Amino acid sequence: MGHRTLVAYDRDGYDLHYAHWTPDPESLTVDTPFGRPPEDDWARKRADRLLDAEGGRLTEHxxxxxxxxxxxxxxxxxxxGGYIDPLEHERLYVVDPSFSVTTYVVFGVENGRLSPPDAPTVALVGYDGERDAAYLRGWLAGGRAVRGVAGPDGASIVAALRWLDPDRGTVVWLPGSG
Structure with missing residues (x-):
């Protein structure tokens, strides 16, 4: 499985693109709007040894x-939000017209009152680098623990997340996505 990322380009409305291997945000520029070639040679070599790939992403260069x-x-x-699946997508990049990239980690919060019972609520949390992303996964685990105690009350989860990290900033909730 790759590090699947959705990339939304703000062009008077968003154009949504897919990246199987998370691109370097700094490689998304006016000159290279879709980044440089992915660094997936290691996966291709391993796959060549393990299987006879026909079709799919491993055969595409x-x-x-x-x-x-x-x-x-x-x-x-x-x-x-309708395109984000928290089981499939790890990140969302939002690229503004000047190619400044805002990065979000994608989290799914299942069965919250913020969404229908059969659809996860997606939380997008801004982050700065892999170390921060790892911290955020623990931060959200705290929110899930609150859900386990308080039940699926979205307000309790949001309050707990704000208490755990009051300086985190905006958490974007996309109810019923996925």
Whole structure:
């Protein structure tokens, strides 16, 4: 499994693209809007030894880290939530017109009152680097522990997350996505 990332380009509405291996945000520039080629040679070599791949991503030789064909175009930020699956996607990059990239870790909070019973609520939490992402996974585990005690009350989870890290900033909740 790759480090699957959705990349949303703000172009008077968002164009949503897919990256199987998380691209370096600094490689998304005006000159290289979809990044440099992915660093997946190690996976190709291992797969060549283990199986006879026919079709699929392992047989494609990509020239950019982000697929240039969009999954969807002209989306609102809220619409992007309909494409995020917390079991499949690890990150969301939002690229503004000047190619400044805001990075979010994707978390699923199942069966909260913020969403229908059969759909996870997705939380997007801004982060700064892998060390911060690892910290955030523990931070969210604290929120899930509160859910285990307080029940699926979304307000209790949000309050706990704010208490655990009051300086974290905005947590974007996308109810019923996924």
């Amino acid at each position: 990509r020239t950019t880290a982000v697929d240039s064909d969009p999954l969807a175009t002209d989306l609102s930020f809220t619409d992007i």
